[in-house]
Amino acid sequence: MARFQPGDRVKVIAAEMATHHRTPSYIKGRVGRVHALSGLWPNPETLAYGADGKPERDLYLVAFDMKDLWGERFDGPAGDVLLVDVYEQWLEAAEASADGGKA
Template sequence: MGDFRAGERVRVRAGDPAGHTRVPRYVRGQVGRIVESQGRWALADEVAAGVAEPRVEAVYTVAFAARDLWGEGDHEVTVDLWESYIERARRAEA
């Protein structure tokens, strides 16, 4: 499917792209854990921009500790993210 496997630690790419993005601001720059792959889908950012043939990428469910996102909470938050939104976390972050 893609380059990431369940259990792998990833960092969401930071930044504030122009136009539409499916990356919630509260996970940008955060480290999470791949839960599972959701298959391959057209990149929503390019679909929203009207790109005639949008890229197709693997989409992953990524879990984040609520405490890491908001400083409190004992639960996880899951977000579906396209592969180009994430990168492997450095060892020190994992």
């Protein structure tokens, strides 16, 4: 059962990890919202080292507001978003309050 549903606000865990993982550093610690559920997948963090990737993890397409994410570096219109595949173990529930995604 997937822990999050479309529309849920989620925060990407800001963990350092020296081994293989698929969470880009530029979204670590940032708040987005679940755009879509992409199903269960083998965990690449163990799969990369010869294991079977079990248990499988829910994968989410998480939307980040471009302005929130990049601040003044982004000069496009409000409403543009970045969608990133994020595995469930990298997500935690975020408060519904607007914190600009920088919390």
